[in-house]
Structures are given as structure tokens and as C-alpha cells.
Amino acid sequence: GAVVSQHPSRVICKSGTSVKIECRSLDFQATTMFWYRQFPKQSLMLMATSNEGSKATYEQGVEKDKFLINHASLTLSTLTVTSAHPEDSSFYICSASGAGGVSYNEQFFGPGTRLTVL
Amino acid sequence: GQNIDQPTEMTATEGAIVQINCTYQTSGFNGLFWYQQHAGEAPTFLSYNVLDGLEEKGRFSSFLSRSKGYSYLLLKELQMKDSASYLCAVMTGTYKYIFGTGTRLKVLA
Numbered sequence: 253g254a255v256v257s258q259h260p261s262r263v264i265c266k267s268g269t270s271v272k273i274e275c276r277s278l279d280f281q282a283t284t285m286f287w288y289r290q291f292p293k294q295s296l297m298l299m300a301t302s303n304e305g306s307k308a309t310y311e312q313g314v315e316k317d318k319f320l321i322n323h324a325s326l327t328l329s330t331l332t333v334t335s336a337h338p339e340d341s342s343f344y345i346c347s348a349s350g351a352g353g354v355s356y357n358e359q360f361f362g363p364g365t366r367l368t369v370l
Numbered sequence: 371g372q373n374i375d376q377p378t379e380m381t382a383t384e385g386a387i388v389q390i391n392c393t394y395q396t397s398g399f400n401g402l403f404w405y406q407q408h409a410g411e412a413p414t415f416l417s418y419n420v421l422d423g424l425e426e427k428g429r430f431s432s433f434l435s436r437s438k439g440y441s442y443l444l445l446k447e448l449q450m451k452d453s454a455s456y457l458c459a460v461m462t463g464t465y466k467y468i469f470g471t472g473t474r475l476k477v478l479a
Contacts, residue, residue, distance in 0.1 A: 363412045
């Protein structure tokens with residue numbers, strides 16, 4: 253149980269284009285979904301938190317107009333990187349809570365999406 | 371501010387025991403998680419501590435002292451496949467995770 257998927261696993265795009273990444277909770281309803289970014293040899297940095305049907309809450313320093321998050325249902329959240337630039341190249345990981353677990357609000361992680369902007 | 375510190379890199383020998391430390395200062399505390407992460411993959415859950423003391427699970431154990439803001443992950447009988455990054459994450463008062471800097475462990479034959 254508590255499986256989270258992401259699509260695509262890898263994407264390469266040209267500078268200036270937009271890229272959409274999907275995050276799905278496959279066997280539970282996710283009350284909250286989280287988006288992280290991880291640069292090489294660094295840890296996970298939380299970008300934003302989203303609840304179904306409401307606007308995402310962005311962490312300080314994350315541009316909400318550049319990283320659009322939509323949480324339209326209890327099983328799907330999308331992250332769109334608009335007008336991507338090479339510095340946006342990173343590993344993007346989503347997580348979801350709402351399935352219980354060892355702790356209330358434990359997060360279950362997706363497999364990640366490797367974005368490369370040329 | 372929120373701060374979680376871990377050593378950047380550690381090296382150990384196959385069959386040995388290694389302890390990875392994590393110190394934290396966060397706004398609120400709802401538990402501490404340890405994750406293993408291989409390069410290019412998502413973090414994999416290892417352990418969770420919310421009360422002081424030691425939690426043991428096979429070759430892995432995790433310890434927490436809330437008064438000291440301190441945790442460690444103990445790996446016994448190291449295997450080559452244990453070479454990975456180990457991430458300490460604190461669930462804060464608002465149920466967000468704050469991740470530590472991560473420790474890259476290299477296991478040598």
C-alpha cells in the first residue's frame with residue numbers, strides 16, 4: 253500500500269519551453285502533496301505544499317509563477333515548470349500524505365523526475 | 371530558523387559498524403525519519419523516532435534524544451549495497467519535513 257507514482261521519469265526539453273510533471277497516489281487519497289527539488293549531491297528542498305482544491309503554499313524563494321502546482325483531485329497533483337532554463341535542471345520528487353503510516357501525516361515518496369533543460 | 375546538520379561523507383569497511391549523527395533545531399517536532407537514497411532514486415524509509423530511545427530494526431537502529439536535538443542511525447554488518455546517501459528528516463509542528471544535508475556513505479571491501 254501507499255504507492256506514489258510520477259510521470260515522466262526523465263524529460264529533456266529546450267530552454268524556454270514548459271514541462272509538466274504528474275504525481276499520483278495509486279492506492280490512497282492524498283490529503284496533502286509535497287514537491288521537492290534536489291540538486292546533485294544536495295539534500296531535498298521543499299518547494300511547495302498543496303492540498304486538494306486549494307492553492308499551493310510555496311516555500312520562501314520559490315517563484316509560484318514559474319512553478320505552477322495544481323492539485324485537482326485527491327490522487328493527482330501536477331507541477332509545471334514554465335519557461336524552463338538550464339538552471340531549472342534538477343531532480344524533482346513528489347510525496348503524498350493521507351495513507352497513515354508509522355506516523356500521522358507520514359509522507360510517501362514518488363520515484364522522482366529528472367529534468368534536463370538544454 | 372530551521373537547521374538540521376549531518377556529516378557530509380563517511381567511509382567504512384564491509385562488515386563494520388557505522389554511526390551517522392544528526393542534530394536539529396526546528397519549529398516544533400512531530401518525529402524524526404531516516405531515509406536511504408541511492409543516486410537518481412527516491413528516498414526509501416528506514417526508521418522513525420518520536421520518543422526518546424533506541425528503535426531497532428534488523429541491521430539498522432535509530433536513536434533519538436529530544437532534549438538534545440540529536441539522533442543517530444546505526445548500521446551494523448555493513449554491506450557494499452549500503453553505499454548510499456542517508457537523510458535525516460524532521461517532521462515539524464506543521465507536519466512538513468525538513469531534510470538534513472544528507473550523509474554520503476561509502477562502504478569499502
